[in-house]
Amino acid sequence: MDKIEGKTFGQPANDIEKQWLLDRLKTLSVREAYQLAAMMLTTGRLREVSGKEGDELLLAVLKLDRKETAESINRLLSLSDYEVLCPAGSYEQLGKYYLRYEAELPEAAIPYADLEQIGFRYEEQHPGVFIGDCFVVLPSRAPKQIYDGTNLDKVWEMDWSLRLRLATPAVPKGVWLCLPDHAATEADGRLGEIALALRELKAASIQECDLLEVRCSIPxxxxxxDDYEDLEDLIRDGNDLGFLLEEQGQGMPDFMERFTAALEYEGCHRLKEALDIAENLNCYDLMQADGIELYGKEELTKLGVFQDSTLQDCIDAAGFGEALLEQRGYRLNAAETTYIRRNDREFQHLRTQPKQGWDMTMK
Incomplete structure (x- = not known):
């Protein structure tokens, strides 16, 4: 009993909110559990649902009223504001962490430093709390209210790409790992998502783990x-997708709308194909559906239609614009917000081979 009953469509927003909250709490990674613990200790928020599993968690979520549910969603959306430093479970360890990873002091000099005093000073400059053998730096600002009570279907979570539930013989139920893991790109000993999960699983490497479940942030x-024979390859692609989401196409306007529209246009449901599409978004032309009437008027003006006073206000500009876009190869996405088409730029396949039936421009 871990699913809130109700139809997929047309159910009350409250049920949708609580299902989102339930799913997120069930899939917290080891690192996110530290972040949640720090939030709970310092703000008192989410105490009602923290540390619960199964039916107990479901009942706790169901007891939340509408305001509490919306606030809990915003709190969970702000977990990435809490920075987890590990290993740093004491002032001495915190001082060593600072010298090694932030001040980048030569390793030979660390034994001569007053590590405890440095740890105290670090905490003064970066207020936080010790959780286990980690130090969690608290946010300097109040969390953003991303969810306003009505826009859950439009809330894009850019701070993660994949959630993997991994298991070992020592921990058969498994733990969750959230990608991207920035520490994975640094060979300096910091414990990030992967290292924290492996420690919890009592494993020395990813090769010792079995994949039980995968969640993706992109609908x-x-x-x-069968998509991945090697778990490390899946983690690598998950990291790449996460970094792409964070960079937003290096500042490309309307990146997420363009990306999701392109995925729908290509009928893409596989991660490697999605990564190729994300790297080739310049191969797609987009037009907002709410601009269709203006587009139609502009095209009619080019044809000189409005120079004839008899035709004023007698032409359906929106209908003309829509027909013209379809003629020019555009398709309306399922949400009816965007028209999209492939242009003639060459599509670079970096991870996949062109599928039969794809446009000839995809080479």
Whole structure:
């Protein structure tokens, strides 16, 4: 009993909110558990649902009223504001962490430093709390209210790409790992998402783990068991997707709308194909659906239609614009917010081979 009953469509928003909250709490990574513990200790928020599993968690979520549920969603969306430093479970360890990873003091000089005093000073400059053998730096600002009570379907979570539930013989139920893991790109000993998960699983490497479950932040993308023979390859692609989401196409306007529209246009449901599409978004032309009437008027003006006073206000500009876009190869996405088409730029396949039936421009 871990699913809130109700139809997929047309159910009250409150049920949708609580299902989102339930799913997120069930899939917290080891690192996010430290972040949540720090939030709970310093703000008192989410105490009602923290540390619970199964039916107990479900009942706790169901007891939340509408305001509490919305606030809990915003709190969980702000977990990335809490910075987890590990290993740093004491002032001495915190001082060593600072010298090694932030001040980048030569290793030979560390034994001569007053590590405890440095740890005290670091805490004064970066207020936080010790959780286990980690130090969690608290946010300097109040959390953003991303969710306003009505826009849950439009809330894009840019701080993660994949959630993997990994298991070992020592921990058969498994733990969750959230990608991207920035520490994975640094070979300096910091414990990030992967290292924290491996420690919890009592494993020395990813090769010792079994993949039990995968969640993706992009609707429509799925990971099948046959997609990846090597778990490290899946983690690598998950990291790449996460970094792409964070960079937002290096500042490309309307990146997420363009990306999701392109995925739908290509009928893409696989991660490697999605990564190729994300790297080739310049191969797609977009037009906002709410601008269709203006587009139609502009095209009619080019044809000189409005020079004839008899035709004023007698032409359906929106209908003309829509027909013209379809003629020019545009398709309206399922949400009816965007028209999209492939242009003639060459599509660079970096991870996949062109599928039969894809446009000839995809080479």
């Amino acid at each position: 429509g993308l799925s990971i099948l068991p």
